[in-house]
Amino acid sequence: MKSIEQIEKMSLGDLEKVSLDETIPVPSGLASRASGLIRKQRQIRAGAIGIAASLAILLGVGIWQNTHNGLKDTFSDPYLAYVEIEKTLSKIGNAVENSAEVVESSQEMIDRRINKVLNNNR
């Protein structure tokens, strides 16, 4: 049996002659084991290519989304934009103020009830 070093020194022509020589015994199951190994390597390669391709697609989509915001300013005039900002802050402020009024009226109601209870106990 040839060693690996001897096989490596053989030319392609010699390797082809050896492969076609049917008198040389081949270990049983070698063909199926070899094809199994080749199939497994192909599967690993295909999987790696698939993962790389999906990552590349997702990266591309992310970059595209970042560069193409797609949103257009509602106002082209900064003065009008500023007025809208003031309106918005005012709306938020009014909501806060209304909440504070609810808290205040609740507090007054609580204070009245406490006073009533205290007066009743005297």
Next chain:
Amino acid sequence: MKKIFMAIAALLILGISASAQDGKSIYKKYSDMDGVEAVYISPAMFRLIGRIPDINIGDDKVNLASVIKSMNGLYILNTSDPKIGDGIYSTAEKFVKKGQYELLMEAKENGEATRMFTVGTDKIVKGFVMLSKSGEDISFISIDGEIEREKLEAAIAEAAAD
């Protein structure tokens, strides 16, 4: 191998769709629908406003200029359409939950409900959301930026007083 590949692809898609939920994506989803009033102010417009000398931003008490300059985006959606309104409301609720927004204030009175959320640190507000519901009217306001909390609170208080 095929199962691993499919699992990785599914996780990546889920990750991207989850990260896509923000004020901007909610605005994009609903702003073009019929029955929705939408306002968007971009970071570029905020910078432009800050540079205009003629605008008297704020007064002695409150410096609105620094608040406005530290904003990156303003997204407003208003609708009276019940179906769209429910969609905006539920999408916004999911957004504040996922974005780890903190409930700042909630008020309910006479069929009106208003909730405010912020995200950031003790000193800096990175995001502000106000969600209000009055009958069939829904209003969604989202502000992005790096705004000093004290200045934002002062600006809101000043705007309420006007």
